[in-house]
Amino acid sequence: MADLVVKGRGKLECRPVLPGATVCQLPLEARDDRIGYVVVQVDKRAREATLLGYAQTAADGAIDLGKLRLIASLIPYLFCNYHYS
Numbered sequence: 001m002a003d004l005v006v007k008g009r010g011k012l013e014c015r016p017v018l019p020g021a022t023v024c025q026l027p028l029e030a031r032d033d034r035i036g037y038v039v040v041q042v043d044k045r046a047r048e049a050t051l052l053g054y055a056q057t058a059a060d061g062a063i064d065l066g067k068l069r070l071i072a073s074l075i076p077y078l079f080c081n082y083h084y085s
Helices: 071-079
Strands: 001-005 010-015 024-025 034-043 048-055 062-064
Touching: 034 071, 048 071
Parallel strands: 010 034
Antiparallel strands: 001 010, 024 062, 034 048
């Protein structure tokens, strides 16, 4: 889908899933050099999207949606030990 560059940290990948999905598959190009993955549930019929959570890593190119971390803990994860310049 897309990646977001977080200054001083690296790339955060955003990945879509459909309602009812239990796993988010990652394409090869999204598996390297990422500091994490944000999973977004996209409901085209309702024309809405929901941030489901994030994962720091993805084993075997997939993310188990039942093991996502809370989106509220993403900002502290991204900026823990970050030094502003």
